Amino acid sequence: MSSTRVLVLNSGSSSVKYQLLDMRDGSRLAVGLVERIGEETSRLKHTPLATGESREWTGPMADHEAALKAVSEELARDGLGLDSPELAAIGHRVVHGGKLFTEPTVIDDAVLAEIERLIPVAPLHNPANLTGIRTAQALRPDLPQVAVFDTAFHTTMPESAARYAIDVKTADEHRIRRYGFHGTSHAYVSRATAKLLGKDPSEVNVIVLHLGNGASASAVEGGRCVDTSMGLTPLEGLVMGTRSGDMDPAVIFHLMRVGGMSTDEIDNLLNKKSGLIGLCGDNDMREIRRRIDEGDEQAKLAFDIYIHRLKKYIGAYYAVLGRVDAVAFTAGVGENASPVREAAVAGLEALGLAVDSELNAVRSDEPRLISPESARVAVAVVPTDEELEIATQTYALVNDSRNLT
Missing domain, CATH: 3.30.420.40 (ATPase, nucleotide binding domain)
Known part of the structure; x- marks a missing residue:
């Protein structure tokens, strides 16, 4: 058997x-x-x-x-x-x-x-x-x-993207560099997006937006990651459910010197009490949208900050890639929150990005395009499947090992 x-x-x-x-x-x-x-x-x-x-x-x-x-x-x-x-x-x-x-x-x-x-x-x-x-x-x-x-997919990043601009000796001694995370998801979604477009992954440049309670973006050029938003830890990058994402590192020194906070207290603040929950008290996008619909200004500000950061990364990775064939939304928020997808792309028509409101409103578990047929850049919703990706990589490795022996 x-x-x-x-x-x-x-x-x-x-x-x-x-x-x-x-x-x-x-x-x-x-x-x-x-x-x-x-x-x-x-x-x-x-x-x-x-x-x-x-x-x-x-x-x-x-x-x-x-x-x-x-x-x-x-x-x-x-x-x-x-x-x-x-x-x-x-x-x-x-x-x-x-x-x-x-x-x-x-x-x-x-x-x-x-x-x-x-x-x-x-x-x-x-x-x-x-x-x-x-x-x-x-x-x-x-x-x-x-x-x-999780980090493996991002090891193809060039040093210009992976290195922080700090003393090289110190960085190497303490392994300080940008590693990135959610790699199995980014790998799976970038390939699935290429398949949706009817192309080989080597032919496609994709910006993948993995938006869940943890959130990350990646620039994938011909199937290889060339940049990603998370860094040494999963704290860097996009605004997340409870994590701050990008911020001036001097905020930490300020909180220590002026706020009298300990390292552990700041760690807890930035990882567990920041992001959406720090901005408005909720980290569930469905609840935030409900509050916005009821006129809650704090929830609206949190949403606007979330979208602002998302747009910055879309624009930055567009510049990194030079040519973008698709922007793919995935994970819990990316797959289910149509207002997030619409807002993230709004105003980027000059970059060839647009969302068809009717297609965007459709709920489905299948990969699908939500951009108009005339759009220069495809906008897609691609459900991620990290478990299948892990199983696929595991099975391929084991079979290869058996064949070699």
């Missing part, structure tokens, strides 16, 4: 998201989420796609090992257990791969050590990713485990 299934794991500090896919056609066999790991009220929600009927379990779950064992048991109930010979590999989302990891990588001790070395630049994410990997290895030590890095 051939092995065609890939389990995708996305391990957070207190959660595990998972999907089991059949790579013969990319179909999902099961999806699920374990949350509040380490608490008395841990919760597992598991959905086998054959029936679509979810099962939920609530109770104490001490750690990630207990969580993955519970996931394994739920999969086994559907005949999809981790001991199945049809399981080809486990693919892990790893947030930070630094400069070294430019593509999906089979995990060994050296890879684990390097992911651990990168913890100082990804203290919230890499430790949880490591825990998930080690737990999965203990459950299936014989199975290939593959790391797919």
